[in-house]
Amino acid sequence: MEKEKKSFFDKLPPSFIKNDKVSIFPEGALGYLVGPTLALLANSILANYFNKYMSDVLHVNTWASAFFTWLPVISVIFVVIGNILVGRLMDNNTSRAGKARPLLLVSVPISLLALLFLFVFSPYSSTGTEWHTGALVCIAIGYNLWFAFAYPMYYTPHAALVNLSTRNSGDRSLLATISNATALAAMGLSSMILPFFLDLLFVYQTTNLPEGAVAQDGGKYYTLDGVTLYDAQASYDHWKIFVIALIIITFIGALIEYFFTRERVTEEGGEGEKKAALPIGEQAKICFGDKFWIIMMIFFFLYQFGGMIKNVSQNYFCTSMFADASGNYTVAYGGTLQGTLSIIGAIPTAIGMVVALPLANKIGKGKAILCGAVLATAGGVLGMLFPQNFIIVVVSFVIKALGSTPAMYLSLALLADILDHQEALHGSRTDGLSMTIYGAIMAGMTGLTTGVLNAVLSGVNYDVATLNTNEALRAAMPWLFIGGETLCYLVIFITFIFMKVERYSDLDHKAIVQDQAAQAKKEGRAFEMPKDDKPVAIDAALLKEYNELRKQNGRTEVKI
Numbered sequence: 001m002e003k004e005k006k007s008f009f010d011k012l013p014p015s016f017i018k019n020d021k022v023s024i025f026p027e028g029a030l031g032y033l034v035g036p037t038l039a040l041l042a043n044s045i046l047a048n049y050f051n052k053y054m055s056d057v058l059h060v061n062t063w064a065s066a067f068f069t070w071l072p073v074i075s076v077i078f079v080v081i082g083n084i085l086v087g088r089l090m091d092n093n094t095s096r097a098g099k100a101r102p103l104l105l106v107s108v109p110i111s112l113l114a115l116l117f118l119f120v121f122s123p124y125s126s127t128g129t130e131w132h133t134g135a136l137v138c139i140a141i142g143y144n145l146w147f148a149f150a151y152p153m154y155y156t157p158h159a160a161l162v163n164l165s166t167r168n169s170g171d172r173s174l175l176a177t178i179s180n181a182t183a184l185a186a187m188g189l190s191s192m193i194l195p196f197f198l199d200l201l202f203v204y205q206t207t208n209l210p211e212g213a214v215a216q217d218g219g220k221y222y223t224l225d226g227v228t229l230y231d232a233q234a235s236y237d238h239w240k241i242f243v244i245a246l247i248i249i250t251f252i253g254a255l256i257e258y259f260f261t262r263e264r265v266t267e268e269g270g271e272g273e274k275k276a277a278l279p280i281g282e283q284a285k286i287c288f289g290d291k292f293w294i295i296m297m298i299f300f301f302l303y304q305f306g307g308m309i310k311n312v313s314q315n316y317f318c319t320s321m322f323a324d325a326s327g328n329y330t331v332a333y334g335g336t337l338q339g340t341l342s343i344i345g346a347i348p349t350a351i352g353m354v355v356a357l358p359l360a361n362k363i364g365k366g367k368a369i370l371c372g373a374v375l376a377t378a379g380g381v382l383g384m385l386f387p388q389n390f391i392i393v394v395v396s397f398v399i400k401a402l403g404s405t406p407a408m409y410l411s412l413a414l415l416a417d418i419l420d421h422q423e424a425l426h427g428s429r430t431d432g433l434s435m436t437i438y439g440a441i442m443a444g445m446t447g448l449t450t451g452v453l454n455a456v457l458s459g460v461n462y463d464v465a466t467l468n469t470n471e472a473l474r475a476a477m478p479w480l481f482i483g484g485e486t487l488c489y490l491v492i493f494i495t496f497i498f499m500k501v502e503r504y505s506d507l508d509h510k511a512i513v514q515d516q517a518a519q520a521k522k523e524g525r526a527f528e529m530p531k532d533d534k535p536v537a538i539d540a541a542l543l544k545e546y547n548e549l550r551k552q553n554g555r556t557e558v559k560i
Helices: 024-057 065-092 100-117 134-165 168-200 231-260 281-287 291-321 331-363 367-387 390-426 429-457 470-496 503-522 538-554
Strands: 215-216 223-224
Touching: 024 134, 024 168, 024 223, 024 231, 065 100, 065 134, 065 429, 065 470, 100 134, 100 231, 134 168, 134 231, 134 390, 134 429, 168 231, 168 331, 223 538, 231 390, 231 429, 231 470, 281 291, 291 331, 291 390, 291 429, 291 470, 331 367, 331 390, 367 470, 390 429, 390 470, 390 503, 390 538, 429 470, 503 538
Parallel strands: none
Antiparallel strands: 215 223
């Protein structure tokens, strides 16, 4: 028999994780926390500061305002295309390294190229005040390379690892909790620690000042019409050095995650069983015929939209809603309140990481998310009633943060339950299409919400020089910063009333093992029963209902 030709991915080194059972260390700590936190740091910094880099260092908003407004919106199209590509690559990858893990390494050179285009290749004008049109080309290429290809090439496989790590629901919930904490950790590093060093990246202009510049903080920096003046050349040079460090950190993070994770679900059946990827049309038929999957995708859209519209509007909300001691609305005072709000809001989110898993084990992941949505909605309503009272806004923010923790930490584990349910009923997994859509939602929402924000700012004639008199801005900002997320959680609560997939989880596990054993017998292969396959008590009516679902899809009855 001709020996099967190995792909490039088959030549990659194996995982350092050899245990069949998930462990907190090193798998959870390194593969799902440390590695992803380092790898996600660059995206968190871009999401928080690239807009400011374009406006304050490149001045794109002044000489290419249409480009500045439409770039993130139009790029959503390429984000969707990029995620479709990544999903198909995962589907068609049958290497011994797994279907997702190898793509973590593929993302590194694309990330390198994207960051170089964004921060190094952009041509700089010798005047320091105006930029060559060629910079727009570099920014457009780099922006789309990052958000449409580099980030999806990393993030979609990264998110899929929870689904593919194990069949054990408890272990999967643990890994999902740790994995989702990485986004909080990366965001914390970029929004709480990096601000103390921003004057190294956004260097204040203290020479060659334009007429009308006003000294601030004893001459440490100057403003013009309330806008801080930056030394574009020095800032540009410092960003180039900083980005090289980011590239190294990203590479190290991807390596750690690759070596300290394992796809136990992909490994099932051994080397002799490599299933061809289910065509995308067949995957779509399964997914869009599954009410639990549809509810989950609606959830991801609402969760990400609500969270991102809150994040992108937070600075504008704090700047426009709260006046300083002299009664003026200023960027400096608003920025101080924004930092305070972010630090306080991170506390309940961190506490929720400890509470979410025990709560899910007690009442179930779906019910935990539903209860959290009720709390988040109540917190949002409180904030909308008193949007110009900072103390009440902080309380509202904390309540919403607490309510959002089950959604943040448990949603990927719940999606894994849904994918197992589909496999049990249909005999095939839809990881490729599911993670494609999930990745497109998570990556594309930054551009979509930024576009919504920019449209609102244009509609209320936003100008930093007229903050004191722009009442239309003050009327609009609460609906973006508080109201948008609140409405999203209200809809999540309503839809999750119908999320019942976990009642089938024990039966799904039994069905998958039974199908694997039957397939091995058919092919004349030995089959080893999973060590955690233990007898479970199943309600007779539920078993009958479940077997009817199996029969409808041409599957045999499950024997208990």
